[in-house]
Amino acid sequence: MTALDAEFAHRALLLVFEPFDPELWPLIAPSAPSVAQLQAAGWLQATAEDWQIPAERREQLSSEPATLRAAYQQLIAAELAHAAHNSALAIRLFADLRTFAELLIRQAPHELADLVKQIPTDLAPTKADHQLLEYYRGLAAGLRDQYAEACTLLSQLLAQPDLEPMIRGRALNSDATFARYSGNYDRALANYQASFALWEAQADPVRQAYVLLNEGSLRYHLQEYRAAERCLNSSLATLQAQNLLYPQALVLINLGLLARDRGNWGQSLSHFEQAEAILQAENATDFLGRIANNLGELALLQGHYAAARQHFEQALAQMSSRVYHIDAYLNYGLAWHVEGMFEQAESAYRQALDLVESVERQEIAALVWFRLGQVAAARNDQHQAEQHYLQAIDLIEAMRAPILAESLQISLMGRWQQVYEGAIAAYLAQDKLEQAFLMAEKARARALNDLLARNGQTNQAFGTIPSLSDVQQGLAQGSLMLDYMTLGAVGPEASLLAALPATAKALRSLLIQPAATWLFAITTEDVQAFNCQLDPNILLATSPFQCDGRRFLRPAILQRLAQRLLLPAQALLHQAQQVLVVPHGALHHVPWHALLLGELELDLPTTTIPSAASYLQLSQRQPSQASAPCVALSYAGGVEPALVHTYAEAAAAVAALGGQHYPLPAPNIDQQLGTYRIVHIACHGVFVLDQPLASWLQFGPNQIVSALDILTNWQLDADLVVLSACQSGVSEIVRGDEPFGLVRAFLAVGARAVLVTLWPVDDVASAVLMQLFYQALQAGYEPAEALQQAIQQLRSMPQAQVSLPLAPSQQGDYPFADPHYWAGYQLIGVGNSISKVKPATSAA
Structure with a gap:
């Protein structure tokens, strides 16, 4: 070892000053050995192109992360001292700034702010350097948990029309992340998607992978596990192909969280350990x-x-x-x-x-207040628990209010169901029915209600939650609303809960509310609450047929459900003239007509509605002002089996009510439907479980109309839409109790009520029931009454009165007595008010 070796205190500085510039070295390290001394001691060697540190010397220059960062600080300070008067050094300063900033982001993110505040903006040699410095300032604020300031700075940067695409893409990605931490999920998702599109246009798969990593983390946070997995796996594949280890570790952390929540703890641990090994190497x-x-x-x-x-x-x-x-x-x-x-x-x-x-992370504050409420409840301080729960819910409501994207509203409410359920249980334990009901209404995602209000289709203000007295005043005399609320129904966390050891009962009780089903029975004069003694989780199914209500048709199941769900309100039911059912969770798939007509033998007009708030909104919607009575659309082709009687169904509707019948396909038919008070659609329909808004109706060869198409492009003024199609009424009931599917689409675009089917219906039974239904409408019955009459006549119809050919399995005295033929029909919306139809005067 030479004297120079022993005294050389600038080894780390030499390492970070690459590429080595002999002309700038005296300015950077005036007290360091000269270039000639470094060369003589073997620390530098000249090549034809540049100067290099020999490999054996480079090993001696390896430094601890803190020492290396200190060397960068020394380098930046030296460059700053001369950059104003040396253009070459100014260029070098911003190149080193980029390198050092990216190192800090990985190793010491909180130190980025100290770095960038040293750099005057006017030193930037180019506009791109100026913009990059502004980006780092916004990023640094966010990395110090100052999210509002970060989003403000990044928004100002993004407003620049000439912003470099590379910087715009990163700014969008960073802004989305800080918006997410602030609870602004609309902004987060929109900016992730905008950033991804920009990197896609720039053909930069690595930056796309970074965005997918962050979007996957957001989707995980919202418990959209399938979407999260798609984003994260796609990101990981790209990063592995590029051999980028550090971001791979971040993906692995998120995949570990996803595996953990699915109960795959071994896989979760493996992901965490892989990420840990990478991050240890990165310090x-x-x-x-x-x-x-x-x-x-x-x-x-x-x-x-x-x-x-x-x-x-x-x-x-x-x-x-x-x-x-x-x-x-x-x-x-x-x-x-x-x-x-x-x-x-x-x-x-x-x-x-x-x-x-102190860090503006409001999206997690609700959980903190909820946990404090659980502590108070464990101490039997119900009043304090109630106050803490209300503080949590106020925060959730504040986050929810500005969100426009329905899917985000629904995901957010699904994530926070336990908080609302805790408040509901606390109120019920104190017999506070008014507050419990109000909280049950708040617990629903309410995306449909908000959509109706935003579209100006009701006179209720956006975000309105009805009180019990509001609901009572909105009910007609003789109406009984059966408003159900399920507590402790497992959702995306089902696998995690199932994997808990038997000894973890205390932990389980903190992660999910005890299971129960509550019924609020409401009339104009009375409100009663009943514990139905029913665990809602026994109604859940994990098979692809989970949304098929036929699984409830076994007599023993119908009997037990009636005993649990209806018998508590038996006295009120026997006094009622019509029933309005507000299901919750898996109860949306229950065939309510079969339940009422079973053990209790209650033959009442029955309507189902998504929520009490939806009922008030739809009932306040003005009756149709459309000029024409009825339009009927029919298409028999498409997926198997062929629908033989759709044309006859449509013709019967028009024959009874007057109007027009259009066999499909018909050009631009969706643009003509707004002039009819009743819309009848007879065709094949398919419910898509993974993407409910992709559920569709077949309007012709290779021509389908999805729920999303209807939401986006249709506008109706209809008292009633009849969907005589297989599975037209099936909806996925996502966490937060929001039905997603064709029903939601038609209610949102102007229908006051929709008549649908919960499972694939028999073609002959459907044709007969529809004829009876329209005859009842023609006779002056309201839709709920007309459906009641049609079901009553169908199930008691002798075979001799059936004019259509029957299958061998239908041969018998009463071919349609089995609930399979009629219990799947469900009227959703407002079924007791309709613009009076006129007897048919013409048919096309």
Whole structure:
């Protein structure tokens, strides 16, 4: 070792000053050895193109991350001192700024703000450098958990019309992430998608992968697990192909979370360990702290509470980002909470709450208040629990209000169901029916209600939640509303809950509300609440037939459901003249006509509605002002089996009511439907479980009309839409109790009521029932009454009166007595008010 070797204190600086520039070296390190001395000592060697550090010397220059960052700071400071008077050094300054900033983002994100505030904007040699510095300032604010400031700075940057595409793409991605942390999910999703489109246009698959990573994280956060998995796997494939390890680790963390929530704890641990190995090599301490938090969650779920607390303590020690300290404190509190250590649990939750207020992370504040409410409830302080739950719900409502995207509204409400359920249970325990009902209405996603209000189709203000007295005043005399609310129904977390050990009962009780089904029975004069003694989870199905209501038609199942769901309100039912059913969760798939006509033998006009708020909105919608009575569309072809009687059904509707019959396909038919009070559509219909808004009706060869098409392009003024199509009434009931499918589409675009089927209907039975239904409408019955009359006549119709050919299985005294033929019909919306139809005067 030479004297120069021993005294050379600028090794790290030499490493970061690459490519080495002999002319700038004296300015950068005036007290360091000269170029000639470095060359003589073997630290530098000249090549034909540039100067290089020999490989054996480079190994000696390897430095600890903190030392390396200090060298970059020294380099930037030296360049800053001369850049104003040296254009070459100014160019070099911004090149080194980019390198150092990207290093800090990985290793010490909180230090980025200190770096960028040193750099005067007027030193930027080019417009792109100026824009990049502005981007780093916005990013630095977000990395210090100052989300409002970050979004403001990034919005100002994005407003520049000449913004470099590379910088615009990154700014959109970063702005989306900070908007997400602020609870602005509309903005987050829109900017992720805009960023992805930009990188796609730039043919930059790596940046696309970064966006997919972040969007996958958002989808996971909203419990949209299938969408999250698609985004994350696509991102990982690209990053692996490019051999980019650091971002792979971030994807693996999210995949680990996804596997954990699906109960695949071994796979989850494998993902976390792979990510940990990569991040240790990158010296990414902050992210290593996040993995410690994730490992603590796994230990907690497996019942290893002391080990979990150790992981959470490690996470709090390692992480520099305060925003993730909140998660660690929440988990730390939970690890005390499950063992009945309420004082320690509350202390940890309060520390999380203090951080929430300092870092603007409102989207997690609701969970903190909810956990505090659970502590109060465990101490039997119901009043304090109620107050904490209300604080959580106020925060959720504030986040929900500005969201325009329906899918995001629904996902958000699904994620927070447990909070509302906790408040409902607390109110019911205190016999506060008014507050419990109001909270049950709030617990629904309400996306359809908001859509109706935004479209100006009702006189209710956006976001209105009806009180019990509002509902009572809106009911007609003799009406009975059966408003159901299910608590503790498992959703996307079902696999995680199933994987909990038998000893984890305390943890389970904190992760999901005890299962129950409650009924609010409402008339104009009375309100009663009943615990139906029914676990809603026994009604859930995991098969592809989960939305098929025929699974409830077995006599023993119908009898038990009637006993649980109807018998508590038996006295009120026997006094009622009509029934309005507000289902919840899996109850949307129950054939209510079969239930009422079974053990209780109640033959009443029955309508189902998505919520009490929907009922008030639809009933306040003005009756149709359309000039023509009825339009009927029919198409027999398409998917098997062929529908033989659709033409006859449509012709019967027009014969009874007057109007026009259009055999399909018919050009631009959707543009003509707004002039008819009743719209009858007889064709094949298919419900798409994975994408309910892709559910469709077949209007001709290779011509389908999806629920999304209807929502986007149709406008009706119809008292009634009749969908005589297979599975036209099936909806996926997503978390938050929002029905997604064709029914929702027609109600949203102007129908007051929709008559649909819950399962594929028999063609002959459908033709007969439709003829009876329209005859009843012609005779002056309202839609709910007309359906009641048609079902009554169909099930009691002797074979001799059936003019259409019957299948061998239908031969018998009463071929349509079985509920399979008639119980699937359901009127959804407002079934007791319709513009009076006139007897037919013409038919086409």
